[in-house]
Amino acid sequence: MSPDLLTALIVGAGLFGIGLYGALSQTNLVMIMMGVELILAGALVNLVAFWRFLHPESYAGQMFVLIVMTVMAVEMAVGFGVAIARFRARGSVEMEEARELKG
Amino acid sequence: MAVITLQTFFIALFGIAALWFGVVVFRTSSMMRSALALLFSQTALGAMFLAMQAEFLGVLQIMMMATEMSIMAIFMVMFMMDPGGLGEMDMTHQKRLSIAAGVIGALAVSGVALFAHWGPTATVAPAAAEQIRGLGTELLGRSMIIFETAGVTILTAMIAATAVAMPVLQRKKTS
Numbered sequence: 001m002s003p004d005l006l007t008a009l010i011v012g013a014g015l016f017g018i019g020l021y022g023a024l025s026q027t028n029l030v031m032i033m034m035g036v037e038l039i040l041a042g043a044l045v046n047l048v049a050f051w052r053f054l055h056p057e058s059y060a061g062q063m064f065v066l067i068v069m070t071v072m073a074v075e076m077a078v079g080f081g082v083a084i085a086r087f088r089a090r091g092s093v094e095m096e097e098a099r100e101l102k103g
Numbered sequence: 104m105a106v107i108t109l110q111t112f113f114i115a116l117f118g119i120a121a122l123w124f125g126v127v128v129f130r131t132s133s134m135m136r137s138a139l140a141l142l143f144s145q146t147a148l149g150a151m152f153l154a155m156q157a158e159f160l161g162v163l164q165i166m167m168m169a170t171e172m173s174i175m176a177i178f179m180v181m182f183m184m185d186p187g188g189l190g191e192m193d194m195t196h197q198k199r200l201s202i203a204a205g206v207i208g209a210l211a212v213s214g215v216a217l218f219a220h221w222g223p224t225a226t227v228a229p230a231a232a233e234q235i236r237g238l239g240t241e242l243l244g245r246s247m248i249i250f251e252t253a254g255v256t257i258l259t260a261m262i263a264a265t266a267v268a269m270p271v272l273q274r275k276k277t278s
Contacts, residue, residue, distance in 0.1 A: 002224035003111050008155065009216035011118035015144075017209025018125040025201035026129070027194045030178055034141050038125050041148055042212075044164070045118075052155045053224045059241035062234070063249065065160050066242075069167060070253040074260040076171055080178055081264030088270060093182045096196065 008049035015042035029086065029093040033079045040072050110154060117151035120144075134179040142172035156228040159235055 015038050022035025044065060051061025083093045090097060124144035128137050145168035152161035195201075229237065242250045 001221055002226075003107060004114055004155070005221065005224055006216065007111060007115045007118055008151070010213055011114075011122060011151070013209045013212035013216060014118075014122045015125055015148075016212055017205040018122065018129070019205075020208045021201045021205030022129045024204055025195045025198055027196050028182075030134075030175065030182060031129075031137065031194065034128055034137065034175070037141065038128070038144070041121070041125075041145060045121075045148060045151065048152050048155055048157050048160055052157055052228055054221060056225045056228045059234075059237040060246065062157070062160060062238050063241055063246045065157075067249065067253055069163070070257060073167070073171070074256060076175070077257075077260045077264040078267075080174075081267040083178065083182060084268035087182055094194075 002053055005049055005053040008045055008053075012042040012045035012049070015039070015045065027094050027096045029079065029083050029095055032095065033075065036075055036079075037072060040068055040075070044068050110156075113154040114151055117147045117154055120147035121151060135176060138172055138176035138179050141175070142168060145172065156231075157234070158231040159238065 019035045019038030019040075019042060022038060023032050024035070026032050026035060047061060047065045047068060051058075051065070055061055086093050086098070121144045124140045124147060127140035128144065131137055131140065146165050149161045149163075149165035149168065152158075152164055155161075228234075
């Protein structure tokens, strides 16, 4: 396997791991969103690497990258909307205090 | 035998920078520094895309993330109880479980990357102008529905986010 592809995939795996840690360990909504951003960044690296080193002739790979970037933007927009609503209602975006839906 | 080229060196360099700043995001107690570290991590990724000869995607990544992370930094200052991190507040929970999940997840994905058979790899990438033309043809050709769906999804998310963020009293008055 090409060392370039391997390097990119390992970086993607590392970003996924760091993001997963962040999304699970943080109590603040904005910090959780940062973790999710890192997970999606890991997916981005993999998609670009797959396009560049496996199928550079097919631009569907780049199309997938644009879709993941869209998902990142949507996640940010909706996340901040929820954060504003939560802050107005409770004065905090700490997820430890968000227990309304707990059974 | 695989040859370590200048391209490999730069991909690894920017990759390590992205990982390092990714770790800094959750290690610093200052929320401003967290947002800036995420900005640097995403910018390093953009530089990595440039090193992989995906010029359009690299520039797009840097431009998008610079804007996105600046907005995130503003929200950090607005919402955090201690945005400067002077109080050294611990805002984490289930730390051991999270570390275990992160390490296992990263190892599992690395294992797939190492042991899967990826087939022959391409050595030459299309030129930048050819990439733009190819992507444009793809977006306006067979991927048009997907592209349009992405646009509509962003619009829906913007409307939904605004609706959710509107004060309750104002919503009652308008309805």
